[in-house]
Amino acid sequence: MDHYLDQLDGIFQALADPTRRAVLARLGKGPASISDLAEPFDMALPSFMKHIHFLEGSGLIQTRKQGRVRTCIIEKQRFQAVEAWLSQQRSLWEGRTDRLEQFVTKAQAEGD
Amino acid sequence: MDHYLDQLDGIFQALADPTRRAVLARLGKGPASISDLAEPFDMALPSFMKHIHFLEGSGLIQTRKQGRVRTCIIEKQRFQAVEAWLSQQRSLWEGRTDRLEQFVTKAQAEGD
DNA sequence: AGATTACTTAGCTTTTGCGCTAAGTGTTGT
DNA sequence: ACAACACTTAGCGCAAAAGCTAAGTAATCT
Numbered sequence: 001m002d003h004y005l006d007q008l009d010g011i012f013q014a015l016a017d018p019t020r021r022a023v024l025a026r027l028g029k030g031p032a033s034i035s036d037l038a039e040p041f042d043m044a045l046p047s048f049m050k051h052i053h054f055l056e057g058s059g060l061i062q063t064r065k066q067g068r069v070r071t072c073i074i075e076k077q078r079f080q081a082v083e084a085w086l087s088q089q090r091s092l093w094e095g096r097t098d099r100l101e102q103f104v105t106k107a108q109a110e111g112d
Numbered sequence: 113m114d115h116y117l118d119q120l121d122g123i124f125q126a127l128a129d130p131t132r133r134a135v136l137a138r139l140g141k142g143p144a145s146i147s148d149l150a151e152p153f154d155m156a157l158p159s160f161m162k163h164i165h166f167l168e169g170s171g172l173i174q175t176r177k178q179g180r181v182r183t184c185i186i187e188k189q190r191f192q193a194v195e196a197w198l199s200q201q202r203s204l205w206e207g208r209t210d211r212l213e214q215f216v217t218k219a220q221a222e223g224d
Numbered sequence: 225a226g227a228t229t230a231c232t233t234a235g236c237t238t239t240t241g242c243g244c245t246a247a248g249t250g251t252t253g254t
Numbered sequence: 255a256c257a258a259c260a261c262t263t264a265g266c267g268c269a270a271a272a273g274c275t276a277a278g279t280a281a282t283c284t
Contacts, residue, residue: 008127008128008130008133009128009129009130012124012125012127012128013124013125013128013271015120015124015197016120016121016124016125016128017121017271017272018120018121019272021120021197024201025200025201025204028201028204028205029204033230033231034230034231035229035230035231043272043273043274044273044274044275045230045231045232046231046232046233046234046273046274046275047272047273047274049231049232050271050272050273051272054271065231067230067280067281067282068229068230068231068279068280068281068282069229069230069231069281070230070231074205076205079198079201079202082194082198083198085127085133086191086194086195086198088137089136089137089140089191090191092137092140092141093140093186093188125241129241129242131242145260145261146260146261147259147260147261155242155243155244156243156244156245157260157261157262158243158244158245158261158262158263158264159242159243159244161261161262162241162242162243163242166241177261179250179251179252179260180249180250180251180252180259180260180261181251181259181260181261182260182261
């Protein structure tokens with residue numbers, strides 16, 4: 001299950017930017033096109049696109065182009081890497097070694 | 113409760129570096145001095161100190177100097193900002209608006 | 225066909241992150 | 255007193271992040 005903790009650098013880095021977190025919040029409600037996502041931000045489109053690419057590179061979103069429109073969707077499973085890391089960290093405070101395993105097992109059972 | 117989500121930039125940025133996550137993992141087991149913390153890393157001390165300062169600046173650790181030794185401890189409450197954000201994000205997927213509040217209330221009740 | 229739309233690519237600038245060395249400060253051990 | 259220890263400060267260099275403008279491509283509309 002090590003792979004849960006593998007790409008944390010990129011994930012946390014992606015989450016460190018408020019524009020990108022806002023995009024994730026928007027995508028949490030459902031898919032959206034680049035234009036729709038970019039609209040609230042006072043930013044040139046190429047600049048905004050870099051955030052989208054960063055999010056896609058970290059695996060937190062997926063995108064697909066149909067015609068001239070690229071649609072973005074959130075990748076919920078990716079957030080489990082963060083939850084797993086938090087859980088592992090917590091297990092250290094609590095002096096347990098079984099919590100990460102519990103979390104992962106539970107998450108899988110829930111089909112999340 | 114907005115303050116839970118306020119300093120996420122710094123917190124996520126702090127977590128985006130493997131050296132810093134390793135330091136947090138070490139501190140999860142208990143306090144340690146700068147020298148102790150630095151020992152496993154093949155890095156000049158001033159470079160390592162920057163990581164410590166970053167962690168302290170983000171509020172994830174606290175430090176105190178006694179004599180010539182600076183001791184670091186982890187700030188567990190700070191991790192709640194991450195949990196709160198995750199919980200909020202999840203509430204979007206699930207179309208609820210009450211989950212963050214539930215989480216914060218529960219965390220406080222546990223005195224965590 | 226031609227115009228408009230929705231990105232996309234290329235390239236530039238500024239700021240920040242992360243490493244280094246060299247030298248400095250204050251504390252503790254002998 | 256002096257040496258050793260545990261940071262601390264100052265400053266440098268390189269790479270990546272985060273913004274911009276200008277120009278390009280492909281799809282869709284009229």
